Amino acid sequence: MRIDFTKMHGLGNDFVVLDARNPALAQALPAMDAAFAAALADRHTGIGCDQLILLEPSRAGDFRMRIFNADGSEVEACGNATRAVGLLHGAPARIETLGGLLCATPTNAGISVEMGQPRFDWDAIPLAYAMDTHTMPLAWEDLTNPIAVNVGNPHAIFFVADPYAVDMARLGPLIETDPVFPERVNVNVAAITARDAITLRVWERGAGLTRACGTGACATAVGAMKRGLVERAVTVSLPGGELAIEWREDGEIVMTGPATESFRGSFDPVDYGIPAGSPD
Numbered sequence: 670m671r672i673d674f675t676k677m678h679g680l681g682n683d684f685v686v687l688d689a690r691n692p693a694l695a696q697a698l699p700a701m702d703a704a705f706a707a708a709l710a711d712r713h714t715g716i717g718c719d720q721l722i723l724l725e726p727s728r729a730g731d732f733r734m735r736i737f738n739a740d741g742s743e744v745e746a747c748g749n750a751t752r753a754v755g756l757l758h759g760a761p762a763r764i765e766t767l768g769g770l771l772c773a774t775p776t777n778a779g780i781s782v783e784m785g786q787p788r789f790d791w792d793a794i795p796l797a798y799a800m801d802t803h804t805m806p807l808a809w810e811d812l813t814n815p816i817a818v819n820v821g822n823p824h825a826i827f828f829v830a831d832p833y834a835v836d837m838a839r840l841g842p843l844i845e846t847d848p849v850f851p852e853r854v855n856v857n858v859a860a861i862t863a864r865d866a867i868t869l870r871v872w873e874r875g876a877g878l879t880r881a882c883g884t885g886a887c888a889t890a891v892g893a894m895k896r897g898l899v900e901r902a903v904t905v906s907l908p909g910g911e912l913a914i915e916w917r918e919d920g921e922i923v924m925t926g927p928a929t930e931s932f933r934g935s936f937d938p939v940d941y942g943i944p945a946g947s948p949d
């Protein structure tokens with residue numbers, strides 16, 4: 670049996686969405702593992718995407734969203750995909766993720782998502798320094814003094830003069846896989862251009878340089894607010910376009926921006942070496 674998919678993107682950060690709420694599709698879909706997710710995400714031999722999104726039934730929310738990076742790793746959060754599935758749903762949705770329950774609402778300005786409250790895990794790193802248990806420096810060449818913000822998934826943010834002057838293709842993977850980040854990390858380089866504006870590029874954990882990263886925009890905005898560099902509402906400009914990020918007084922981060930459906934299609938799992946309906 671062929672399996673239907675929807676190809677979507679948020680500011681050019683692109684997704685293959687499989688809707689396993691549909692019982693026929695759920696039955697035909699092989700168990701999702703890293704190898705299968707990576708095969709579908711491959712831009713040369715698969716459908717191609719930055720993240721594979723699997724929608725499943727949920728007791729906690731309207732549905733559950735599972736997120737797989739292009740390298741097959743399953744992760745906790747994806748801001749752009751949350752807007753994309755919010756668009757697909759077409760009405761306010763409570764979306765269960767590994768990173769928490771998120772609320773997506775269609776508005777005139779795009780899809781607005783309550784992304785939850787940030788955690789500042791960086792405190793753990795200076796503690797390691799104080800106890801002299803660290804092994805790595807907090808600087809990677811010219812990238813120094815990052816702030817780490819967890820918005821369901823982990824981000825390290827470096828404030829620089831010009832994000833486009835940073836050699837992300839080289840430094841991104843170096844920092845992503847540095848042992849100082851046991852779960853690897855999304856690497857953000859950002860410039861503050863006004864009290865309400867940030868320019869950002871993101872090397873995504875498990876996906877590389879993407880045109881936009883919703884959680885990266887949230888983490889960077891909140892990191893900049895925590896350092897007193899910007900006000901509580903900012904526009905974040907990424908290579909693929911702009912997101913509005915607000916850190917409300919109640920602690921909730923709200924991200925608003927566009928989402929787009931590109932096309933629909935179907936594939937045969939046999940082409941990925943997996944017999945249809947196989948439990949493996």
Ligand SMILES: N[C@@H](CCC[C@H](N)C(=O)O)C(=O)O
Pocket residue numbers: 682719720738744745746747748749750822823855873874875876879881882883884885
């Ligand atoms: N593109 C995403 C983030 C996807 C997950 C990330 N690469 C990770 O490994 O945490 C977004 O829009 O937030």
